[in-house]
Amino acid sequence: MRDDRLSQRILIDRTLKGLLVGVALIVALVLMSIIWFVASRGIGAINWTFLTSLQGSPGASNVGIVNAILGTVMVAGLTTLVVIPFGIWCGIAMAEYPHHPLIRWAMMGIDALQSIPSILFGILAYLWIVVPMGHFSSLSGSVALAFIMLPMVVRSVEESVKQVPLTLREASLALGVSPTRTIMKVVIPCGLNGIVTGALLGLGRIVGETAPLLFTAFGSPFLVASVLEPVQTMPLLIYNYATSPYPDWQQMGWGASFILLVFCFILGLTTRFLVRK
Amino acid sequence: MHHNRWFKFGLLMGPFVLMVLVVCMVVTLGWAAWPSVAEVGLGFYVTDVWDPVHDVYGGAVFIWGSLLTTGLAILLAAPVSFAIALFTGYYFCNGVLALVAQWVLDLLASVPSVIFGFWGLMVLVPMIRLMETHLGVPPYGVGLFSAAMVLAFMMMPLMASLLRDIMLTVPADLKEGALALGATSFEVVKHVVWPHTLPGMVSAIMLGVGRAIGETMAVTMVIGNANHWPTHLFDPSNTIASLIASDFGETSDPLVISHLIHLGLVLLLLSLVTGFLGRRLVRMTRA
Numbered sequence: 001m002r003d004d005r006l007s008q009r010i011l012i013d014r015t016l017k018g019l020l021v022g023v024a025l026i027v028a029l030v031l032m033s034i035i036w037f038v039a040s041r042g043i044g045a046i047n048w049t050f051l052t053s054l055q056g057s058p059g060a061s062n063v064g065i066v067n068a069i070l071g072t073v074m075v076a077g078l079t080t081l082v083v084i085p086f087g088i089w090c091g092i093a094m095a096e097y098p099h100h101p102l103i104r105w106a107m108m109g110i111d112a113l114q115s116i117p118s119i120l121f122g123i124l125a126y127l128w129i130v131v132p133m134g135h136f137s138s139l140s141g142s143v144a145l146a147f148i149m150l151p152m153v154v155r156s157v158e159e160s161v162k163q164v165p166l167t168l169r170e171a172s173l174a175l176g177v178s179p180t181r182t183i184m185k186v187v188i189p190c191g192l193n194g195i196v197t198g199a200l201l202g203l204g205r206i207v208g209e210t211a212p213l214l215f216t217a218f219g220s221p222f223l224v225a226s227v228l229e230p231v232q233t234m235p236l237l238i239y240n241y242a243t244s245p246y247p248d249w250q251q252m253g254w255g256a257s258f259i260l261l262v263f264c265f266i267l268g269l270t271t272r273f274l275v276r277k
Numbered sequence: 278m279h280h281n282r283w284f285k286f287g288l289l290m291g292p293f294v295l296m297v298l299v300v301c302m303v304v305t306l307g308w309a310a311w312p313s314v315a316e317v318g319l320g321f322y323v324t325d326v327w328d329p330v331h332d333v334y335g336g337a338v339f340i341w342g343s344l345l346t347t348g349l350a351i352l353l354a355a356p357v358s359f360a361i362a363l364f365t366g367y368y369f370c371n372g373v374l375a376l377v378a379q380w381v382l383d384l385l386a387s388v389p390s391v392i393f394g395f396w397g398l399m400v401l402v403p404m405i406r407l408m409e410t411h412l413g414v415p416p417y418g419v420g421l422f423s424a425a426m427v428l429a430f431m432m433m434p435l436m437a438s439l440l441r442d443i444m445l446t447v448p449a450d451l452k453e454g455a456l457a458l459g460a461t462s463f464e465v466v467k468h469v470v471w472p473h474t475l476p477g478m479v480s481a482i483m484l485g486v487g488r489a490i491g492e493t494m495a496v497t498m499v500i501g502n503a504n505h506w507p508t509h510l511f512d513p514s515n516t517i518a519s520l521i522a523s524d525f526g527e528t529s530d531p532l533v534i535s536h537l538i539h540l541g542l543v544l545l546l547l548s549l550v551t552g553f554l555g556r557r558l559v560r561m562t563r564a
């Protein structure tokens with residue numbers, strides 16, 4: 001009788017463990033298939049002309065994606081330039097005065113920014129910049145992306161500044177250094193790792209964002225030098241090609257997806273490396 | 278001393294500007310949605326027609342569409358995420374296998390949503406179309422179920438990582454104690470790990486919902502963008518975010534734009550509530 005119960009328990013244990021391993025493996029396989037599809041279909045599309053030519057007009061051969069690559073660099077670059085200093089500013093303030101009533105409210109603001117769906121930032125940038133200016137622009141795209149990147153940078157800076165050992169600050173203060181200089185010369189350099197991590201995490205997030213750019217950056221088949229003109233970006237190009245009915249356009253979409261994915265993975269790996277350090 | 282006070286003041290200006298920005302956002306959206314609220318009022322939430330030809334606009338289909346796809350995606354993703362978390366956080370928590378699994382999860386969490394959508398459209402949709410032909414429903418391929426599947430796959434890495442982190446904090450004493458008393462691994466999961474993870478499960482679901490409900494690109498590519506009630510699981514439908522993505526740039530009628538922003542405001546409310554609850558719960562369970 002007792003042996004029966006024991007073997008039953010062991011049976012249940014083994015079955016569930018097997019089931020679990022099975023489920024985990026199947027899901028892992030399905031998820032890996034995303035990487036596999038993008039890689040196997042994308043690599044074939046990539047060659048020198050693909051990387052260095054402009055998008056052709058419909059009907060003609062749609063040759064390259066260089067306008068999207070440079071457009072993404074431009075939009076994401078401007079976003080990063082604005083967000084990093086402001087993010088560091090806010091992050092340090094939040095880490096230094098965590099009990100200040102203003103900071104408590106700002107924390108809720110950060111939580112809100114993290115919860116708001118990215119497409120709503122697109123609407124906001126549209127209402128704030130596209131409507132007054134009267135046309136789409138890469139500037140409005142950068143503004144939309146900035147709201148997505150900002151909370152990630154702020155949180156990461158805040159956490160890394162909080163982890164700077166108290167003894168370091170106290171040593172600096174004991175030497176008679178003013179709190180201001182302590183923050184600037186001791187706390188920020190020590191938290192630098194976290195600041196870079198936050199920037200990379202945020203960058204990895206925004207280079208793949210499509211929804212907020214639909215009616216801000218909008219897309220353009222040309223090389224654009226001004227932030228006041230509409231611009232093509234990688235995710236927008238992938239979306240257009242993915243939903244197009246032509247197989248050769250879809251093929252180009254896979255190629256662009258592959259490049260974007262590799263970039264995101266490199267950012268992700270760098271972040272992991274930095275975190276471990 | 279004077280100098281330091283100014284520094285503190287300057288430093289606090291940053292978060293202040295940030296807060297002002299967030300308030301401005303809500304005010305802007307409310308302002309832009311006002312013409313719609315004034316025009317249709319509460320009727321907007323019960324009207325299930327979106328007909329630009331006859332100028333009838335209602336939001337019910339999209340609000341329910343968002344809730345339905347998200348709910349369905351959670352139903353699919355939650356058990357599987359728990360299984361993956363058990364795999365990496367309990368059964369194989371030390372060793373190469375768990376390290377590789379965690380590495381893959383982190384990579385997948387960084388895949389842009391437009392690529393998930395592309396993959397869904399090219400790989401998942403044909404598979405679901407095949408399934409639909411066997412089931413005898415109209416084989417659109419795109420629809421509610423496809424959207425929920427893609428969303429579920431997008432949520433899994435995030436939820437599984439969260440749950441794993443919580444599982445790793447289960448005290449080793451408890452697990453070893455139960456094992457020493459003769460419990461099988463499954464019984465340890467059932468009586469020790471599961472109760473410990475339950476609060477985390479709630480917060481993981483909340484954060485998953487927050488992410489899924491506002492997800493735009495992947496959904497808009499596979500849901501079929503049909504502005505009517507879904508009659509069955511595989512029917513094409515639409516969500517708030519997906520409707521905004523497909524219609525916002527297409528229309529020049531200010532009232533339609535206002536209607537879309539009205540829907541956006543509903544989406545904002547839904548995601549703020551779930552996002553706040555989720556993040557609060559995560560912080561509570563970590564503390």
